[in-house]
Amino acid sequence: MKTPFFWYQTRGRVSTFLQPLGWLYGKGVKIVSVLKKPQRFQIPIVSIGNIVCGGAGKTPTAITLAQLLQAQGYRVHFVTRGYGRKEKGPLTVDLSHHKAWNVGDESLLLAQHAPTWVAKKKSEGVQKAIENGAQLIILDDGHQTNSLYKDVSLVVVDLLQGFGNECVMPAGPLRENLSEGIRRADGFIGIGKGEIPLKLLTKPSLPRPHTRPRNDKPYQPFFKAQIISQPLTLPSNRVIAFCGLGFPQKFYTSLENTGVELIATETFPDHYQYKNEDLLKLQKLAQKHNSVLVTTQKDLVKIPPLWQDQVHVLDINIQFENPKEICDFILQKIHPLMENTR
Numbered sequence: 382m383k384t385p386f387f388w389y390q391t392r393g394r395v396s397t398f399l400q401p402l403g404w405l406y407g408k409g410v411k412i413v414s415v416l417k418k419p420q421r422f423q424i425p426i427v428s429i430g431n432i433v434c435g436g437a438g439k440t441p442t443a444i445t446l447a448q449l450l451q452a453q454g455y456r457v458h459f460v461t462r463g464y465g466r467k468e469k470g471p472l473t474v475d476l477s478h479h480k481a482w483n484v485g486d487e488s489l490l491l492a493q494h495a496p497t498w499v500a501k502k503k504s505e506g507v508q509k510a511i512e513n514g515a516q517l518i519i520l521d522d523g524h525q526t527n528s529l530y531k532d533v534s535l536v537v538v539d540l541l542q543g544f545g546n547e548c549v550m551p552a553g554p555l556r557e558n559l560s561e562g563i564r565r566a567d568g569f570i571g572i573g574k575g576e577i578p579l580k581l582l583t584k585p586s587l588p589r590p591h592t593r594p595r596n597d598k599p600y601q602p603f604f605k606a607q608i609i610s611q612p613l614t615l616p617s618n619r620v621i622a623f624c625g626l627g628f629p630q631k632f633y634t635s636l637e638n639t640g641v642e643l644i645a646t647e648t649f650p651d652h653y654q655y656k657n658e659d660l661l662k663l664q665k666l667a668q669k670h671n672s673v674l675v676t677t678q679k680d681l682v683k684i685p686p687l688w689q690d691q692v693h694v695l696d697i698n699i700q701f702e703n704p705k706e707i708c709d710f711i712l713q714k715i716h717p718l719m720e721n722t723r
Contacts, residue, residue, distance in 0.1 A: 383650045384436070384627060388554040389545045396552045403549035407558040410525065414561075419530040420504050425517055425715035428531040430524025432562035433544060433554040435627020435651050437537040438572045438699060440487045440679070442606065443521050444494050445699040446535075449708045450517060451495070458515035459491040460506040461522060463499035465652045471500035471509045481683045482654060489682045491521060504528055517715070524565070525556055532715050536566040540575030542628045547580070554627075568602035568710065572699065573631070577603060604707040610635050611696040619672040622646045623663055624680050625653030632677055636695055644670045653683065660688040 387395045429446065431437035447457045463470070463485030474484050474492035481489060484499045491497040496513065500506030503526055507518055520526065524536055538544075545554040556562070559580055569581055581603065608631070620641045624632050629648045637643050647663060649655070667674050675693045676684075684692060701707055 399552035403552035407549040414527040417527040425532040428520040428523030456516040458510035459497040471505040625649035
């Protein structure tokens with residue numbers, strides 16, 4: 382679905398009306414987490430997740446962390462549920478065979494960097510990865526996965542997006558009660574320019590957390606990163622941008638920062654599977670404004686092959702301000718298990 386407009390506005394009538402449903406949803410998430418006993422495995426699992434419904438940047442962050450750990454000599458595998466996939470799994474993603482509707486769009490991006498396992502039951506994906514030589518698992522979108530024990534749980538926070546109106550779905554963008562999601566995290570990764578959300582600066586002992594200075598340090602470790610856009614080579618500086626993301630404004634802002642003239646934007650639901658008629662309408666819009674079409678890598682894998690050559694892509698990477706710091710943090714927490722797998 383498209384992100385509701387009121388999720389990232391000051392709480393109004395709509396979010397207030399929906400709050401009882403959000404409260405029930407949050408309670409349901411908590412009950413499930415209490416009832417499930419997490420399964421442990423003999424190799425470490427590093428979870429990359431978020432508390433909001435998409436758009437925080439967890440998949441490119443997972444890729445960057447995999448590259449850092451691979452550089453240390455570890456055999457990293459990804460495990461993901463594969464949102465929108467038709468295949469039940471567990472299976473390994475084959476880039477020469479699988480499409481987004483088979484295994485999910487994010488799975489195709491992950492598989493470009495490390496072996497990637499898609500499984501409805503993530504524990505089965507972990508087991509398959511171990512059988513195929515994995516030394517370390519990066520669990521994509523794993524913060525609400527209560528069936529697995531996570532040796533490190535990192536929550537990605539986009540500093541532009543924040544936590545929206547801080548309400549649980551459907552009243553707001555949160556997947557669970559914010560304090561619960563924060564409590565279970567071992568650390569946070571803040572992406573982009575902006576201040577650290579006040580909620581992350583709150584120690585449980587503080588009676589009035591809203592009075593805590595903004596320049597104070599978070600209770601859990603906080604690692605800053607930036608979105609690095611790759612250079613664009615376009616036949617025209619006039620651009621029609623389109624995407625289907627949880628927080629599309631981040632893409633549009635990154636695109637504008639490259640210096641293009643953003644003529645118009647077209648936003649589709651998150652994880653949207655594009656049809657020929659969608660691309661035909663976009664093509665006519667671009668022709669009308671003498672512009673070119675630009676989208677994201679995540680969207681490109683869901684565009685019909687005949688149209689892919691007519692669309693330009695803004696590639697991004699996540700770059701940590703101090704990559705050694707976060708790499709050392711992870712390795713220190715998983716060191717006992719890693720000694721047994723090398």
